[in-house]
Amino acid sequence: MSQIWIISDGKPGHFNQSLGLYQALARLKPDLVMHSLPPLKIRDGLQRTWPEAYQQALASGIPKLVIAAGHATHLTLIYLKWRLGCKTLVLMKPSLPWALFDLCLIPEHDQPPMSDRILPTLGALNPMRPGPKQPDSTLLLVGGPSRHSAWNEAEFFAQLQTLQRHTPGRLRVTSSRRTPDATSEKLAHWPNIEFYPAQQTPPGWLAKELxxxxxxxxxxxxxxxxxxxxxxxxxxxxxxxxxxxRNRLSQGLQKLADAGIITLFSHWTGAALPQPEQAFDEAGRCAQHILTRGWL
Known part of the structure; x- marks a missing residue:
């Protein structure tokens, strides 16, 4: 039985990346045991003491691999590698030198350097899994303004109208925490859609729907x-x-479009979108890579 620790900074997006990798590893090696722990405080390292959560995890043995995402987890990974001798893996382009970690899973759009300690990925890992598809089912995921993107409500609803004209069945729409209140209010009264505000969807709803x-x-x-x-x-x-x-994220999407993996609205003819020709499973690919290294 092998142990994996996830060091979580409390951000759901970061934890989901780690969880997606752990679940992929567990599908290949079912005897894995996982513990999720918060980052250590500086005083814990200086005093060489273990918080209670770490003591409970260590009661099951020393982990073979510790994984994490988020800048706030870096020092904990480095400390655990020094003190416990475990392998460390970070799911991002680290803010500290990448040579301090045993493996870095870095999205291609972050332009990682070539190294045997770096494995480029297509996007961030996640725990999603495909299931039996409902014919003619369509779901629209609505975001909002971000650090890289602005938001034009008129353009969005114009695209939505075009999408409705070419979508069989009833279109389901869900928002996000970044969706402007005015857009959500308009969606709530938009004809011929089923609108699910993000604030009203239970945990696990999106994974089940996708x-x-x-x-x-x-x-x-x-x-x-x-x-x-x-x-x-x-x-x-x-x-x-x-x-x-122009930013690396949009360039990454353009690369997916050029490869025929996604369809940009401006290039859409109104026909049914092409179904995936092969599984998109970056977490599974990375998990297999880790096992070939013999770490677990």
Whole structure:
């Protein structure tokens, strides 16, 4: 029985990346045991003491691998490697030198350097899984303004109207925490859609919906949702939003479009989006890579 620790900074997006990798590893090696722990405080390291949660985890043995995402987890990974001798893995482009970690899973759009300690990925890992698809089912994931993207409500609703004209059945729409209140209010009264506000969806709702949805559209700002929908096996289209500047995230989406993996709205003919020709499973690919290294 091998142990994996996830060091979580409390941010759901970061934890989901780690969880997606752990679950992929567990599918290949079912005897894995996982503990989720918060980052150590500086005084814990200086005093060489273990908080209670760490004591409970250590009662089961020393972990063979510790994984994490988020800058706040870096020092804990380095300390655990020094004190316990375990392998460490970070799911991002680290803010500290990457040579301090045994492996870095870095999205290609972050332009990682070549190294045997770096494995480039297509987007961030996630725990989504495909399931049996409901024919003619379509889900639209609506984001909002972000650091890289602006928001033009008129353009969004114009694209929505076009999407409705070419969508069989009733279109389901859900928002996000970034969706402007005015857009959500308008969606709540928009004809011929089923609107599910993000604040009213229970935990696990999106994963369940994506698993059974045949076609998914995502607004361009919601890059993480693009990769989640791909992992769930959806045919994927992207509604375009104004970009504040040319950035690595939009370049990454363009690369997916050039490869025929996603369809940009401006290139859409109105026909049914092409179904995936092969599984999009970056977590599974990374898990297999880790096992070939003999760490578990």
């Amino acid at each position: 698993a059974q949805t045949q076609t998914c559209w995502v607004t361009q700002d919601s890059v993480s949702m693009v990769y989640e929908a791909l992992t769930a096996g959806c045919a994927l289209g992207v509604l375009e939003v104004p970009q504040k500047q």
